[in-house]
Amino acid sequence: MSESAENYEQVSIYRLDPEIQQELLSTARECVFNWCTRDQWPMGVIMSFLWARDRVWLTAGAHRHRIAAVRRNPQVSVVVTSTGTHLGGAKTVTIKGRCTIHEDEETKSWFYPAFSRHLHPDSERAASEFQEMLDSPLRVVLEVEPVKFITYDGVKMALHSRGKLDPSQLSEPSEADTVRLQREMEKRGIS
Numbered sequence: 001m002s003e004s005a006e007n008y009e010q011v012s013i014y015r016l017d018p019e020i021q022q023e024l025l026s027t028a029r030e031c032v033f034n035w036c037t038r039d040q041w042p043m044g045v046i047m048s049f050l051w052a053r054d055r056v057w058l059t060a061g062a063h064r065h066r067i068a069a070v071r072r073n074p075q076v077s078v079v080v081t082s083t084g085t086h087l088g089g090a091k092t093v094t095i096k097g098r099c100t101i102h103e104d105e106e107t108k109s110w111f112y113p114a115f116s117r118h119l120h121p122d123s124e125r126a127a128s129e130f131q132e133m134l135d136s137p138l139r140v141v142l143e144v145e146p147v148k149f150i151t152y153d154g155v156k157m158a159l160h161s162r163g164k165l166d167p168s169q170l171s172e173p174s175e176a177d178t179v180r181l182q183r184e185m186e187k188r189g190i191s
Contacts, residue, residue: 008052009181012174014150014160021093024082025051029119032079033058033142035069035099043069048077051116056095056144057111063138067101070142074099078144090154100125149156 016024028051034044044064048056056078060067067147069075076099082091102108112131120127159165 004165005157005160008157010173010177011152012177013158013170013172014153014170016091016093016153017169020087020091020153020173021149021151024080024091024093025056026086027085027087028080028082030080030084031056031058033066033080035066036071036073036075037065037069038182044079048115048119049080050111050118052111052114055146056097056142057115058142058144059111059115059139060132060142061136062103062140065141068139070099070101076144088155088161090152090158092152093146094150095146096148096150098147100143100145102141102143107141107143108135108139122174153187 029048030046032044032051033049034042034049041068047058047060065114076097078095078097080093080095081089083089112134113127113184116127116131116134120130156165156169160170
């Protein structure tokens with residue numbers, strides 16, 4: 001790999017370091033939750049979430065369209081950005097995963113308190129009031145088990161662009177940045 005970036009075609013080399021990925025997932029409070037509708041249109045909404053037990057945990061009313069969609073097709077994705085966190089911007093984690101819908105009291109009994117404290121870490125009263133509001137008859141808990149992580153560290157890219165990133169911090173490029181990139185260049189007559 002070169003000492004500095006030549007262009008922005010190979011971005012898979014800028015993966016988050018595992019400890020930064022873990023910190024981002026543990027501290028961020030919002031994500032984009034994505035699913036497919038019955039007619040296969042991708043949809044997404046911003047939702048509050050909790051990273052716990054190596055899973056993404058969310059909650060919604062059982063009557064929401066996304067719940068019916070997940071019941072039909074549990075393949076979902078979750079996108080988390082560092083914007084608004086102490087990590088600054090330009091860091092993302094995308095999770096391709098399988099979603100399980102929980103309606104049991106055992107799941108709700110650990111999730112509601114943990115979720116409430118995560119969203120309201122500075123106010124025990126706010127966390128308690130939020131927890132009480134969550135505990136309603138139609139509420140379900142979503143558990144997303146990761147199948148694949150796609151991460152990106154824009155700080156690494158910026159440093160590499162200026163020739164200021166130690167090459168040991170670059171990740172191995174993905175198949176998209178090797179095989180598929182080469183195939184696309186050949187198709188366009190670029191050598």
